[in-house]
Amino acid sequence: MYINPQQCIGCGVCVEVCPVAAIYSADSLPAKWRHYAEVNRSYFMRRTNVDDIF
Amino acid sequence: MTSFKVAVVGSGPAGMYAIQHLLEQSLFDVDIDLFERLPTPWGLVRAGVAPDHPEKKLIADRLFRFFLKRDNVRFFGNVEIGSDISHDQLTASYDAVIYAVGASGDKALEIPGEQLPGCCSARRFVAWYNGHPDCRHLQFDLSGPRAVIVGTGNVALDVARMLTLPVTELARTDIADHALEALQASRVNEVILLGRRGCQQAAFHNPELEELLHLDGVEVQIEADDLLPPERTDADWDTRRKLATLIRLQARRVAAPAKRIVFKFHHSPVAVSGDTHVTGVQVQTHEGSGPPGTIDCGLLLRAIGYRGRALPGLPFDMRAGVISNVAGRVMDGVVPRTGVYVTGWIRRGPRGVIGSNKQCAAETVACLLADARAGKLSRRSDDSVAQALTAIAGQVVSFGGWQRIDRTERQAGSAQRRPRIKQTDIGELLVSAGGEQ
Numbered sequence: 001m002y003i004n005p006q007q008c009i010g011c012g013v014c015v016e017v018c019p020v021a022a023i024y025s026a027d028s029l030p031a032k033w034r035h036y037a038e039v040n041r042s043y044f045m046r047r048t049n050v051d052d053i054f
Numbered sequence: 055m056t057s058f059k060v061a062v063v064g065s066g067p068a069g070m071y072a073i074q075h076l077l078e079q080s081l082f083d084v085d086i087d088l089f090e091r092l093p094t095p096w097g098l099v100r101a102g103v104a105p106d107h108p109e110k111k112l113i114a115d116r117l118f119r120f121f122l123k124r125d126n127v128r129f130f131g132n133v134e135i136g137s138d139i140s141h142d143q144l145t146a147s148y149d150a151v152i153y154a155v156g157a158s159g160d161k162a163l164e165i166p167g168e169q170l171p172g173c174c175s176a177r178r179f180v181a182w183y184n185g186h187p188d189c190r191h192l193q194f195d196l197s198g199p200r201a202v203i204v205g206t207g208n209v210a211l212d213v214a215r216m217l218t219l220p221v222t223e224l225a226r227t228d229i230a231d232h233a234l235e236a237l238q239a240s241r242v243n244e245v246i247l248l249g250r251r252g253c254q255q256a257a258f259h260n261p262e263l264e265e266l267l268h269l270d271g272v273e274v275q276i277e278a279d280d281l282l283p284p285e286r287t288d289a290d291w292d293t294r295r296k297l298a299t300l301i302r303l304q305a306r307r308v309a310a311p312a313k314r315i316v317f318k319f320h321h322s323p324v325a326v327s328g329d330t331h332v333t334g335v336q337v338q339t340h341e342g343s344g345p346p347g348t349i350d351c352g353l354l355l356r357a358i359g360y361r362g363r364a365l366p367g368l369p370f371d372m373r374a375g376v377i378s379n380v381a382g383r384v385m386d387g388v389v390p391r392t393g394v395y396v397t398g399w400i401r402r403g404p405r406g407v408i409g410s411n412k413q414c415a416a417e418t419v420a421c422l423l424a425d426a427r428a429g430k431l432s433r434r435s436d437d438s439v440a441q442a443l444t445a446i447a448g449q450v451v452s453f454g455g456w457q458r459i460d461r462t463e464r465q466a467g468s469a470q471r472r473p474r475i476k477q478t479d480i481g482e483l484l485v486s487a488g489g490e491q
Contacts, residue, residue, distance in 0.1 A: 035264070042291075
């Protein structure tokens with residue numbers, strides 16, 4: 001699942017209700033999943049170069 | 055409002071999402087009886103998800119559990135449909151039956167030597183480390199330096215992690231005690247994963263692959279002809295993300311690695327070596343040119359896919375390994391078997407993640423509701439199955455019984471700072487379920 005940054009209003013409701021606690025605000029991502037902010041961004045940009053995800 | 059009685063067989067994600075959709079519709083009143091072969095619910099959430107992925111198990115606590123607390127839902131654990139209660143008995147006493155029994159078999163390699171001790175399905179290895187009562191007695195030879203896994207899907211990665219994670223990390227999880235003990239004594243320091251196709255076709259998902267970047271003390275090697283920089287391929291976004299990760303894994307330097315994971319892509323097993331026990335596996339490269347080489351190993355796990363098993367009395371599609379169905383309606387040829395439905399892996403095959411079962415169950419339940427509206431369901435339901443089960447009351451685990459098991463396991467775990475210590479013996483589980491009764 002990806003969250004479209006253009007549509008997301010940052011209200012945080014999804015963080016509360018996600019049954020598997022899979023959603024974090026970008027600045028509180030655990031270290032293990034910190035690169036997901038960039039994964040999410042890259043997904044919507046669909047650019048050729050995914051090298052800078054990490 | 056018209057009321058229907060529905061039986062759901064299997065309390066894994068498929069069954070639980072089916073119950074959710076039945077509870078969330080407002081066309082009919084429903085009374086749901088949930089049958090589970092084990093004393094414990096949640097299927098592969100408990101017995102499949104790797105112990106080091108606790109976040110994936112939250113779904114049981116934060117969603118599934120609430121469905122079983124509803125007044126119109128009853129849980130019957132340790133009841134096997136097909137032996138304790140027959141399929142005919144079930145269809146006779148419910149207006150509709152939904153089979154959500156998953157895939158309890160696995161695909162074979164179909165190569166010589168596959169039956170040798172030391173060669174096993176990853177499915178059973180997973181069930182063993184997760185404390186599934188059926189697999190608690192299995193023994194795996196972890197005395198050799200190398201294990202080989204056939205397959206590169208998420209299950210293969212789970213198994214590779216279990217074999218290489220530092221024991222101190224495993225000891226913080228809910229891994230079964232017998233597996234923790236065996237892995238503590240393990241001398242396996244290299245795990246080889248064989249991929250028939252190239253790394254761009256590998257079945258693992260991105261999050262599982264990226265996780266390998268965080269494995270402490272484990273070096274990862276990639277042998278692949280098609281490991282290209284992502285910008286030099288026209289592969290899709292997901293594949294390019296995998297390539298970027300594989301390149302990073304390859305370049306990652308681990309100081310004094312204790313263990314190693316090696317991906318060998320374009321390698322297929324052709325025979326298992328050994329007389330009385332596995333001593334190695336013969337592999338052929340993709341080109342198939344030269345003679346097969348042999349990789350020495352004491353443990354060979356096949357992680358090439360689960361496979362559904364036929365249920366007596368229900369039509370089975372041998373090719374796909376699923377109960378014959380269209381959109382979840384069980385079919386005898388072109389004729390729907392009225393009131394009998396399937397959902398989850400036994401409907402569509404062993405693919406997808408936990409959440410994939412939600413959409414699957416939505417379609418199945420939509421068929422059931424459409425049939426109910428069209429007046430096609432039997433309306434002959436009675437309470438005879440539940441009454442029959444009172445005769446073996448001490449053997450049947452209610453939701454309250456499961457809550458007592460759950461509490462016992464968590465309490466035992468908290469003393470060791472673990473999420474829970476799983477009980478793996480049916481007799482022991484029944485004692486815990488009985489509580490103060």
